[in-house]
Amino acid sequence: MKKILFICHGNICRSPMAEFVMRDMIDKAGLSDKFEIASAATSTEEIGNSVYPPVKRLLLDHGISCDGKTARQLTKKDYDNYDLLIGMDGANYRNINRICGGDKQNKIHLLMDFTGSPHDVADPWYTRNFNETWNDVNKGCKALLEKLI
Numbered sequence: 001m002k003k004i005l006f007i008c009h010g011n012i013c014r015s016p017m018a019e020f021v022m023r024d025m026i027d028k029a030g031l032s033d034k035f036e037i038a039s040a041a042t043s044t045e046e047i048g049n050s051v052y053p054p055v056k057r058l059l060l061d062h063g064i065s066c067d068g069k070t071a072r073q074l075t076k077k078d079y080d081n082y083d084l085l086i087g088m089d090g091a092n093y094r095n096i097n098r099i100c101g102g103d104k105q106n107k108i109h110l111l112m113d114f115t116g117s118p119h120d121v122a123d124p125w126y127t128r129n130f131n132e133t134w135n136d137v138n139k140g141c142k143a144l145l146e147k148l149i
Contacts, residue, residue, distance in 0.1 A: 002148060003036040005082040006111070007092055011041030011071035012052040013124050014088040014133060018111060020059055020066045022141045031149065039069075040078065042095035046071040058130050074099050079107065086111050086144070089120035111140035114147055 004022065008015035019039035026035050041047070050056070051066045059066050079085065079100040085108045087093045096108050112118050121140065124133040 001034060001036055002084070003082045004038075004084045004086060004144075005074070005078055006037070006039040006086050006088075007042060007074055007096055008039075008088040008121075009041060009043050009092065009095075009123065010046035010049075010125070011039055011073075012046045012049055013055050014121050014137065015039035015041070016051045016066055016069050016071075017055050017059065017133065018086070018088070018137045018141055019069070020064050021137050022145065024062075024064050025141055025145055029145070029149070035148075038082075040072050040074040042074055042092055042099065044073055047073055052125070054130050055124070058134055062134075076100055079105075083107065084109065089123070111144065112136060114143040115139050116143075 006015040006018040016039050019037050023037050026032055049071050051069050056066055074096060076099060085096055087096050087110050093108065093110055097103055110118065111121055121136045122129065122132055124130045
């Protein structure tokens, strides 16, 4: 079983979007028994909070539920528990490495690095452009899934 942890700053926008989009793609491909997907934050700011309402609505508009998801913080132990730790931007990447104590096993990556156009996934908390984030997350998750199957 391949275990993937998506990570962003607060775990209320980008990383839960990636978590539930990837789960949906995996379910539709009939591969649910081959993957474990979760998400976490690099900060403590949103711990225990639900997915940000505009993200929750966008997911629901696409038939994807994120009910029950609350933000949690990445821990050093996650490095051992997951095969891939996928950040959304350069700041996430640096913080994941700091929290995990480095990347000796080459597990830490950025989502868009799996596509033909590597770049940061814009944070909709600041940009307010949830559709741009949706498009990036879908493109990144599709490219990651294609690499893994």
